[in-house]
Amino acid sequence: MAREVSRRRKTVVTIIAWAIGLLIFFPILWTILTSFKTEAEAIADPPSLFFFDWTLENYEVVGERSNYGKFLWNSVILAVGSTIFGLMIAIPSAWSMAFQPGKRTKDVMMWMLSTKMMPAVGVLFPIYILARNTGLFDTHILLIVVLMLMNLPIIIWMLYTYFKEIPVDILEAARMDGASLKSEIIYVLTPMALPGIASTMLLNIILAWNEAFWTLNLTTINAAPLTAFIASYSSPEGLFYAKLSAASTMAIAPILIMGWFSQKQLVRGLTFGAVK
Amino acid sequence: MATQHSRSAAKLMNAPAVFLLLVWMLVPLCMTLYFSFLDYRPLRGVYEWADGFENYARFVSSSSFTDSVLTTLIMVGGILMITVIGGVLLALLLDQPIWGQGIVRILVIAPFFVMPTVSALVWKNMFMNPVNGLFAYLWKFFGATPIDWLSQAPIFSIVWIVSWQWLPFATLILLTAIQSLDSEQMEAAEMDGASALSRFAYITLPHLARAITVVVLIQTIFLLSIFAEIFVTTNGAFGTRTLTYLVYQRVLESQNIGLGSAGGIIAVILANIVAIFLMRIVGKNLDN
Numbered sequence: 001m002a003r004e005v006s007r008r009r010k011t012v013v014t015i016i017a018w019a020i021g022l023l024i025f026f027p028i029l030w031t032i033l034t035s036f037k038t039e040a041e042a043i044a045d046p047p048s049l050f051f052f053d054w055t056l057e058n059y060e061v062v063g064e065r066s067n068y069g070k071f072l073w074n075s076v077i078l079a080v081g082s083t084i085f086g087l088m089i090a091i092p093s094a095w096s097m098a099f100q101p102g103k104r105t106k107d108v109m110m111w112m113l114s115t116k117m118m119p120a121v122g123v124l125f126p127i128y129i130l131a132r133n134t135g136l137f138d139t140h141i142l143l144i145v146v147l148m149l150m151n152l153p154i155i156i157w158m159l160y161t162y163f164k165e166i167p168v169d170i171l172e173a174a175r176m177d178g179a180s181l182k183s184e185i186i187y188v189l190t191p192m193a194l195p196g197i198a199s200t201m202l203l204n205i206i207l208a209w210n211e212a213f214w215t216l217n218l219t220t221i222n223a224a225p226l227t228a229f230i231a232s233y234s235s236p237e238g239l240f241y242a243k244l245s246a247a248s249t250m251a252i253a254p255i256l257i258m259g260w261f262s263q264k265q266l267v268r269g270l271t272f273g274a275v276k
Numbered sequence: 277m278a279t280q281h282s283r284s285a286a287k288l289m290n291a292p293a294v295f296l297l298l299v300w301m302l303v304p305l306c307m308t309l310y311f312s313f314l315d316y317r318p319l320r321g322v323y324e325w326a327d328g329f330e331n332y333a334r335f336v337s338s339s340s341f342t343d344s345v346l347t348t349l350i351m352v353g354g355i356l357m358i359t360v361i362g363g364v365l366l367a368l369l370l371d372q373p374i375w376g377q378g379i380v381r382i383l384v385i386a387p388f389f390v391m392p393t394v395s396a397l398v399w400k401n402m403f404m405n406p407v408n409g410l411f412a413y414l415w416k417f418f419g420a421t422p423i424d425w426l427s428q429a430p431i432f433s434i435v436w437i438v439s440w441q442w443l444p445f446a447t448l449i450l451l452t453a454i455q456s457l458d459s460e461q462m463e464a465a466e467m468d469g470a471s472a473l474s475r476f477a478y479i480t481l482p483h484l485a486r487a488i489t490v491v492v493l494i495q496t497i498f499l500l501s502i503f504a505e506i507f508v509t510t511n512g513a514f515g516t517r518t519l520t521y522l523v524y525q526r527v528l529e530s531q532n533i534g535l536g537s538a539g540g541i542i543a544v545i546l547a548n549i550v551a552i553f554l555m556r557i558v559g560k561n562l563d564n
Contacts, residue, residue: 112293
């Protein structure tokens with residue numbers, strides 16, 4: 001009897017959960033579907049969900065627009081570049097604070113976090129004018145540095161929480177055996193820290209890929225990533241729904257996939273360890 | 277255990293991060309502070325000292341400032357309400373045993389990974405467009421007159437779009453918190469005959485209080501600087517100009533650097549008031 005009830009309950013809850021899940025996902029699904037329609041079908045009345053002539057035409061058109069590849073490439077360079085640069089700075093930093101904490105470590109950590117709280121618009125003009133005057137405006141290197149600095153506190157915090165989970169006993173055993181700091185890092189810590197570093201990397205790529213304040217304000221053509229490319233569809237090109245959808249689908253697909261893999265780490269990364 | 281040698285090595289390892297963040301924070305902020313005391317309008321060739329706190333006084337006393345603060349409060353408040361209440365409900369739902377839980381979770385989380393310009397444009401054109409948008413079809417289907425969402429209900433529309441993006445974030449964090457709830461306590465309450473509602477009110481909600489606070493604070497910090505969603509949809513028109521957007525327009529569009537910088541400093545101060553509360557919670561957690 002009880003089992004029957006709980007089974008029925010599970011069915012009802014399942015239906016509700018799926019309905020809500022699909023509703024929330026619907027705008028993304030609709031965008032993906034529309035990207036396979038012709039422009040006429042994209043605005044057809046009544047709209048059709050699945051039963052239309054599927055076409056790859058939009059992807060060809062968007063792909064052929066000579067600059068699409070460049071925007072995509074810029075997105076990749078900025079996201080990957082700022083992540084690698086960020087990890088190079090963050091790993092030693094998080095490492096030292098996790099394993100050689102001093103009296104001030106906590107204050108330093110909190111101060112680093114506080115830099116993340118500063119609204120970007122408060123420093124918009126200085127960064128803008130510095131970029132202009134140094135000739136770095138609209139270059140990869142500028143955006144890589146800015147995106148790196150923007151996410152640096154998050155990466156350091158995230159890595160710190162991962163490193164903290166590595167048992168100190170193992171380190172002490174290695175030290176007893178006469179391991180130097182260098183070999184301790186290379187042979188003992190790194191293998192244990194790799195999963196944490198990998199998920200930090202993933203989250204940072206996602207954040208950098210989707211960043212849309214600095215990328216919109218500090219680029220024009222040369223270093224502009226997909227965020228700017230899509231914003232250029234604002235009007236009147238945005239009225240070509242099928243092409244807008246194809247461009248959008250290509251812009252979000254890689255990150256959607258990465259995001260699904262990193263959903264658990266997301267909580268850790270974005271709450272600074274305050275929720276476990 | 278740490279030797280003198282390894283301790284100085286540790287300092288050296290931390291130096292680049294500290295140095296870079298220090299420069300990143302101090303140099304531009306000092307520049308903004310400096311500009312905020314200038315009458316600096318590059319387009320007219322004006323560059324001179326302003327009269328004391330003139331820029332601040334002018335920025336704060338203009339009606340666009342009060343409007344923008346009000347808009348910011350309404351937007352952030354609306355988004356927080358939708359995402360927190362929706363997030364708690366969704367987290368409770370996803371915590372139940374259901375078939376295909378992993379897939380539903382993925383569906384719910386997905387909007388968070390969509391880049392802001394894409395979600396703003398997709399909602400603006402494909403859903404909220406008064407002629408070809410999906411909502412327009414839906415309205416016509418039920419015999420109603422389609423609404424031009426972004427000009428007739430602009431703030432609501434932006435709140436809607438941004439809530440869609442942030443609901444997954446709230447859900448994910450609250451779900452994580454719910455899952456750490458002690459199930460024995462729940463079962464004991466159930467055995468004692470506590471109803472589902474009172475179990476929620478007296479066990480789940482108090483347990484979630486901290487996570488909810490964290491969600492509210494973190495979202496507030498991110499939401500105070502919403503930019504792309506406004507940039508792409510209304511460009512600040514129809515009363516959707518938030519404080520961030522007002523400063524952006526003063527600085528980069530009308531190029532009144534002095535006035536805009538004063539606004540920027542005010543935005544920094546307001547954001548820091550929120551930040552202090554968040555930092556306190558995070559700091560406490562670091563001690564444990």
